Amino acid sequence: MRYFIGVDMGATQVKLGLLDSNCRIVKRKRLDTAAFTGKDSLIGAIAQSIILLASGIKYKIKGIGVGAPGLVNPEKGLIHYLVNIPGWENVHLKRILESRVGLPVFIDNDVNVMALAELYHGRAKGKRNVVCLALGTGVGGGLILEGRLYRGAAFSAGELGHIPLNEEGPSCNCGGRACLERYVGNRYIIEQALDKLKKAPLPTRIPELVKNDLSKINPQILSIAASRGDLLAKEIWQTVGRHIGVCLTGVVNLLNPELVVIGGGVAEAGEILFDTIRKTVNERAMSVPAQSVKIVPAKLKENAGLIGAAVLAREEIKRSG
């Protein structure tokens, strides 16, 4: 059996795993980014963890894949910058890790890596044209076109979260305005919830769920409330679903994918969210692309990043060799 190591870099944690060639996770490690003083010490700890995961079976390990939350040049293995992790400007992570651990390293954007995980081991298995949408603090995306990850001219493709929903609208962190993320990123969902609670036009038990500490409201709480039939929570998810549905209408008309896979914490809201998204796309997209697309939740949840990183290494090695 051949093995791969996956590294899933996040703003608060770096998850590492030893995976077999079917991308089953055999061993895990976890690093809290807050425990390290800076980029160099974190890279040192990542290298150290890889060496530990590989100990005894290094000769069976064919490569290391890394998913990083930011702009990555996968050809050079260069991280241009990371979102929410300061100090990572133009880091040649591939070169650094390869020299420390003596194994080939492959790096890509975290959402691209999740798209690869869904393509090879999740809902997108065997599909050729797939749009992946990742909902969370940020809203990201990955595109599988003609059976392969589509990266674009400067490797920044897939930014579904920064498609404008309206010509005018609120400013977004990206420098644009009225972007999808500005409506359905976690903090904006919470803002909407607080706003609706203030006006309280609908009966709700959300305050009860957070013991009247409204600062504890998050998408998980809103999902729980909706699943219990809370009308206000349901209305919030319907609003979120309509925003996502309008954005996907444009994407579906443009790319005519066979599948849209939606993952990330917000996707846990389940059927009320997905029903609204599907209804909006069916109402607004052109009939041919609307009929040819399925919109489904991601299969791989918290392990998508690790699995995708291992898939990245496995498939890049297969392609080059």
Next chain:
Amino acid sequence: MRYFIGVDMGATQVKLGLLDSNCRIVKRKRLDTAAFTGKDSLIGAIAQSIILLASGIKYKIKGIGVGAPGLVNPEKGLIHYLVNIPGWENVHLKRILESRVGLPVFIDNDVNVMALAELYHGRAKGKRNVVCLALGTGVGGGLILEGRLYRGAAFSAGELGHIPLNEEGPSCNCGGRACLERYVGNRYIIEQALDKLKKAPLPTRIPELVKNDLSKINPQILSIAASRGDLLAKEIWQTVGRHIGVCLTGVVNLLNPELVVIGGGVAEAGEILFDTIRKTVNERAMSVPAQSVKIVPAKLKENAGLIGAAVLAREEIKRSG
């Protein structure tokens, strides 16, 4: 020298041409669709014209390419339907023409074919990731991704004209709402012009240009007026440019193309239109994709359809061996 025949089907005319392997047009023919009683007689005339174009050199002609304004299955050579040409439902045009003229026939959507023309003989030469936008009565698009025409799961990809610009807005012919076409399709540009003329907040000589017959206003007139410095006409093109710019912001963030090629009659408005489009994309798109994209007018004008159809045939034959 090898030759190809290109067929450019439009709502009012079918243009046909004999092209050499560098896609230079050697001979032409033209059919007025209104002169034919229906689909079958038009197909008969197309076949007849092909036979005339081929006469004497049929043995040098390697194939026939057809660009058709509607939904086409290029694998089967089947026209599902044509926009603005009634009666063309599920026509196996490839099969019919091949049996009548005895040469291989390849069919694709007209805007896809124009994208191929720009890729091989126009502004997109040598580029890998290109978005083509065709402005006219309808607003269409074609995508070149990783150096090849991207058609999507049901061959309907590229519908830039039906990306929503706003969550709410006017109904569109496609069944959706607030689509780009609904703002920048020819008739909507004219509507805006008439509306602005009624209010006349800006000095204008547009009525003079059409000898006070406002029903004669069209995008060409508005382009002429703008090029002469007419303030009202300039304002119209700036509004059109902003709409297109917002739409392209989403497309550029999503696909990170290196080039956007804009063709069709409306694109003749020139720098005032392109400056506004570029300014809007630079202001609103993310910095990496905004910096990596050039937005340019198409090189091939009225011959793009013929050239693209010949390219389609040439490249499909090359690919199949």
